Each structure stands twice: as structure tokens, then as C-alpha cells.
Amino acid sequence: MGRLTMIGLGISDERGISIEGLERLKGADAAFAEFFTSILTEGSMERLEALCGRRIEMLDRKCVEDEDRILSSLREHEDVCFLTAGDPLAATTHQEIRLRSLKAGHRVDVIHSASIYTAAAGAAGLQHYKFGRTTTIPFPEGDYLPTSPLEIILENRERGLHTLCLLDIQADRGRYMTVHDACSVLIQMAGKLGTEKIDPTTMVVGIARAGRNDAKVAFASLSALLSEDMGDPPHCLIVPGRLHFMEEEMLDLFRIGRSG
């Protein structure tokens, strides 16, 4: 039976891999990576190949989900590595790979890494234990605009809790939702739901490129963020609940569009 090591690359570039992850990667018989669930800085894979001195086969969604490329590699090789951006077990697709590998009798080791789930709260200066359920804001498809993300935000806010909103990534179509898009979608959702609890004046935190040297955090109203250029993806958004004074002090440093 083989051993699968699932290695997280973190949220910035190839230098987000841990020393332990790099050691495993160097010694593996076969190495794969996927970037349809999340992205790293451009050129990271080429530089990682140079860093570890080996080829890494890039897999698209079809190879991972339908063709089971990793499981078939485990039948041929003793030591297989699978690389993902962020934490290697945060996406359901990755848990499926782990489950299938374990059920086939292979050993699965996990080398965790930085993930937007933890990093976003930290970047914004907000306390983890005050977050409610996380939601994802999807691109509207034609007239279809589900309001469930906003309902989760409102449910959390009612209890004083912050909400981390992940923004849709459709890597295969080159589409990465921006803070601008997300603010516009939230305002639309509020209209559709007929609520006044969220409106263009609601203060939110836009975060771009968390964990990179050019990370940007902006604390502003939904409408102010509609005209703020947050730069390259990936972006995410936090809708804060009740703020502790230290959280307020930190957000103040990230406030934009302040008058005077």
C-alpha cells in the first residue's frame, strides 16, 4: 500500500510551503498539484519545481474528481504527494481524495498550512471566537441570486458575530470575485430579501491578497468599497458583528474614505 502526503502551500506563493512539506516533496515518487479551488501568486509552481528539483503534474478538476489520477498513482507508487493552495483539507474535493485513499488502504499524511479561513480574521484584526458560520458569495448566474449568504450574515449579526465571506473562484473560467462584486451582490441580496438590516452604509472589511506582502485591508461602507480598487485577487470580505474595543482600534487603522 502507498502513502499519500497532502501538502498545503499556504496563501502567498511557493515559499508558503513548510520545511517539512518541501522535504516530503523532494523524496516523493510522484507529485501532483491542483489550483482550481484556490490560487497562488503567478509563477509559483514553476519556482516550486525549481526549489524541489522535480516535476509536479498539474491536475484540472476532471483529473481530480472524475479520473481519480491520484488514486491510480498510489497503485503504482509508494510515496505520492498532492499539493494544494491553502490548507490541504479545507476543500471538500480534497477530503474526498483523502477518504478514497484511506478506504483503498493507503496511509494518508497531512501537512497543514496557512488558510484563508484563519488568515482573513487575523488580517482584519478580528477575534476568531467571535465568528459565526462562514459563507460563500457566488457570482449571480443570469437572474438567479440565492439570498442564503445574506441570511447567514444576518443570523450571525443578530448574535453579535462576525461573518467571513469567501468569494467565488471559477478558476477554469478565469473569474475571481472581487470585493467590489461582493458588495454589489450583497446590496442586491438585501433588496431581494427586503431587509434594511444591511444597506449601502453597512461597514464591512474588504481583504485582498491576505498573507502576501502587498496584502490590503479596507474598512469601509459597502457603497464606499464599490469604488475602491483592491487590486489583484484573491479577495474576501468580512461583515463584522459587535466589535470589541481592540477590534475597533485595529479596524480604525484600515479605515478608508474617512472625512477629515
Next chain:
Amino acid sequence: MGRLTMIGLGISDERGISIEGLERLKGADAAFAEFFTSILTEGSMERLEALCGRRIEMLDRKCVEDEDRILSSLREHEDVCFLTAGDPLAATTHQEIRLRSLKAGHRVDVIHSASIYTAAAGAAGLQHYKFGRTTTIPFPEGDYLPTSPLEIILENRERGLHTLCLLDIQADRGRYMTVHDACSVLIQMAGKLGTEKIDPTTMVVGIARAGRNDAKVAFASLSALLSEDMGDPPHCLIVPGRLHFMEEEMLDLFRIGRSG
């Protein structure tokens, strides 16, 4: 003005540091670390000093919170690194250091890392967006037993959500709460609260040493976990809400005390 780089070491040992973190550490004028909020495998610091070829000054809670050792170092040096276990911004103490440094006019860079906040859910095979608010289970002090952690668990469960329970760490007293302790405390809390929604038959997930090669995940009733040896700390616990079939399939692999 100086630059503070806050570097996470992840959740296993010194090899959890990223390539980027190691590069920064090697080039810094001064380097500090603290391990009162979280721990790594024994000997990690000595091995990290060997790895980066420099001294790292260990700070206790007093040096960090009262004496502001880091801020005074930033007045003397241009390039200061501060190392923590887990993600460098997950603890409130670390956010305070960041806030004070930013307010003093220094630049603060953050090199995120694996954190129990993300890793625990992944290790258990549970989906992140189905977690409600996180809680911490404290050691009972004499007769004092707050029931708020259980209230958070019940609130999450009512909405079908999982709860991550961090377990008390009192590093200065060498006390690390175990899954065994936590199960016992939860049963006591249920008695005090007079609820039957949580009882000794409630199924929970015990996790020990998440992210290490000897990580252990155990899916069992609160009472069964009372007699399960989970080994060395750190431990944490997840009280699941409604399970998706894939989550169930994964937890089945971690089930202990199964009859037949």
C-alpha cells in the same frame, strides 16, 4: 522606523515554518518567540535555532504583555522577527503586539501558518462552512464552572452546526487540558445547566496532535472518550451538528469502541 515580521510556526514542530518565514528569520537583526499561548513538539526551538543559525530569545507572558520587549527591540533594530506556534495573528495577545507596533509607526508583515482553527476541522473530515462559533473549555477552578461553552455548543447544534472546542492551555503551570478532561467537564456542565441535549451518549470527535505524524482522531461518545488514551497534548474536541454523508463516512473511519 523598524519592521516587525510576525511568523507562524504551524502546529507540529520547527519544520512547520515556511520557506519565506525561514528566510526572514535568517536575515533579521533580532528574533523572539513565545509559547505560552500554544505549544510545539519538544525541542523544536533548539532545532529551529540550528536550522536558521541564530539565537531566538524566548519570551514569557510578562515580557510580551507587560514589558513590551518586542516594541523596545523595534526602537533599537530595523528588522525584528516574532515567532509563535500556530498562526501569528490568531491570539489576542499577538494582535495587541501588532496594534502597538503599527501605532508606533513600524511596518508589520505577517507570515501566516497552519492553525488549529483550520486544521482541526480538516483532520476530523468536517466541512468548514458548517462550523458555528468556536469556544474554549476552561479548567474548572474550584467550584467555578461557567456553562457558556456548553451554551455555545447547544446554540450551534440547534442550527445543525459543528462546534470546535479549544481546550485550556496553562503553559506556565504545565497544564494542558486533555480530551478526557474536556468530556468530563462537558458532562458536568450539562448537569449544571439541567439540559438533556448533551449527555454521556453524545457522539463527539477527540483530536490529539493535529498536524503531527502521530495525530489521532477518535469519534466516540463522551463517556467512551473518558476511558480513551489520546496521548500527548495538544488536544481539542469537536461537537458535531448535522452530518453530511461524506462527513459521516469519514468519521466512521475514526470510530472507536464500535461493537462487532
